[in-house]
Amino acid sequence: MNDQINSASVIVIFGATGDLAKRKLYPSIYNLYEKGHLTDDFAVVGVARRQLSNEEFRNNVKDSIYENSSKAADSKEDSFVKHFFYQPFDVTNDESYQALKSMLENLDQQFSIPGNRIFYLAMAPEFFGTIALNLEAEGLTQTDGWKRLVIEKPFGHNLPSAKKLNEEIRQVFSEDEIYRIDHYLGKEMVQNIEVIRFANALFEPLWNNRYISNIQITSSETVGVETRGGYYEKSGALRDMVQNHILQMVALLAMEPPIKLTTEDIRNEKIKVFRSLRPVIPEEVDQYFVRGQYDAGEVNDKEVQGYREESNVDPESNTETFVAGKVMIDNFRWAGVPFYIRTGKRMATKSTKIVVEFKELPMNLYFEQQEEKGPNLLVINIQPEEGMRLHLNAKKSSPTGGTTPIQLEFNNNSLTSINTPEAYERLLYDCMKGDATNFTHWDEVALSWQFIDPISIAWANNKEEDFPNYAAGSMGPRKSEKLLEKDGFKWWPITHKGLE
Ligand SMILES: NC(=O)C1=CN([C@@H]2O[C@H](COP(=O)(O)OP(=O)(O)OC[C@H]3O[C@@H](n4cnc5c(N)ncnc54)[C@H](OP(=O)(O)O)[C@@H]3O)[C@@H](O)[C@H]2O)C=CC1
């Protein structure tokens, strides 16, 4: 990411005083600016209900940079915040849009911007449709330049609500003007999945059901629901993490090589994976998916309360804070290979990892003792470390011979840690460039809801009597282990450092 892009645009951030804007958006735009990736002709307009002057807003933006940007010491903050403006705004009020319109027109003149607009919806999802329709009705989308809509998750609550939202925004923005954010697609090692697969002669010939026995994706968090109990009660881990981030990783791992590295070609291949997901029928949900909810426990040597004690959570809540599942992809390449996925809050470690487990050799020439033999695994470390490890077997360095498991390691953090951009930084950069490859197409969203809905409906109709069923600080309920054991596999143990 060395290029300077033509960033001539006004970026309007709806929800400018919110958590996402402060923790992710301002620091990311600042990092792009500080690294010289932006031209000087851009402006950022923050809108939210509370009354702030430009000066107060700029001070808030500076504070968020000091708190959240690794680049804050470089002291370009003063020149940076001169690009920031604030407009008190209520999304349901017509006058707000009119005031915003004239502000944007003034900024076009002040910064010589040819009418290019990025509308970034960093607000509660129930406002997304209203904002898009009002932007159109009040004439904010009729400009001489281009317009783009960046939309945060969750994109709907199920397929019907996602369709309704999509119809509303499509009245105003065409599909190629819509940038649906999935921040996992901005992570360095998630973007690296395609490169590992398609830029190495080594893996692609083995990347199929003849040589791979199963693939495991774990995204575990140590945090609980924090202040988001209200949202999480309606969402749960299935909608919060699986419908989007986890299924996106499945698609990248399973897709066929695209014809070219164009947005359309890559999306088409991902869409084919979503279309090949074996539907989980309601009667079979328990065979393929398990759910958990955390009880009180200890995380990082600190005692924490159970989910049902969190604020804004029903004391008898049936919401899952953990999901494990077996996802089958019914196509020629993957028939018979389970993709095991798991994610949860208040687990033992903060870690996202992919483990590709290769099949056993056809014949055992070397391994007289079990401990001499290691599995052949490719482990892709998404976070907190970034890199990968290949687990192989080699000769023991001893006159008595024998074999020993070894690991080949690539650690991306130690090579480029200072320059590793945050996910949002990459995605904002792509959006300003007009590259939607790492954003989700509507078809991907629709197909992933189609896969998720029967599971969430079955769970809503059947209360889990066992809840809470895992202690905070563990790796989830016992039945998550059983899901793999019945197929003859086990979760490869995960620590924040890698596999044990
Ligand atoms: N926070 C995060 O880490 C993540 C958030 N997201 C998504 O991003 C979006 C924003 O989340 P987050 O920042 O956490 O939410 P917050 O609740 O922190 O912020 C909401 C923002 O909306 C503004 N707002 C609320 N009502 C109105 C209104 N009627 N008119 C104008 N502005 C209004 C609030 O400001 P004011 O009160 O001044 O009006 C505030 O700026 C959500 O869709 C969320 O799901 C996605 C991934 C991660």
Ligand SMILES: O=C1O[C@H](COP(=O)(O)O)[C@@H](O)[C@H](O)[C@H]1O
């Ligand atoms: O989208 C979300 O992601 C975070 C986890 O993101 P990560 O980058 O820290 O892995 C999760 O905490 C949150 O509940 C969910 O909405």
